[in-house]
Amino acid sequence: MEQLILEVTARHIKDTKIIRSCQHGFTKIKSCLTNMVSFYSGVVDERTAVDIVYLNFRNTSDNASHEIHVEKLLMCGPDEQTVWWI
Incomplete structure (x- = not known):
């Protein structure tokens, strides 16, 4: 069933050119x-x-909280405003 939904959705997106x-x-x-x-x-x-x-944050949200990522980025040297933008 999931495969069918994926195929129909993918075909709709392609046919209607929703994604450029x-x-x-x-x-x-x-x-x-x-x-x-x-x-x-x-x-x-x-x-x-x-x-x-x-920056590759793939699957990192599964393993650690946002606060841990922020702390580690701050330790790398960027200023706080840059880290919060990331």
Whole structure:
């Protein structure tokens, strides 16, 4: 039953073009990794100086509370405002 619901939902999303072709993540073939590669390629092509920080919080919420993540990020050096933005 779950597979049927997934297939119908995926077909509806594709047919109605709810998700644009430039969307990465939550779609087949285009992961968050492809988004990072696409972004980085654009920066390199433009020869633009930029600072990039990639954080992978996948499955971390299952193992630790938000407060623990905040404390660990603060220990790494960013200011408190930056950590709360993350």
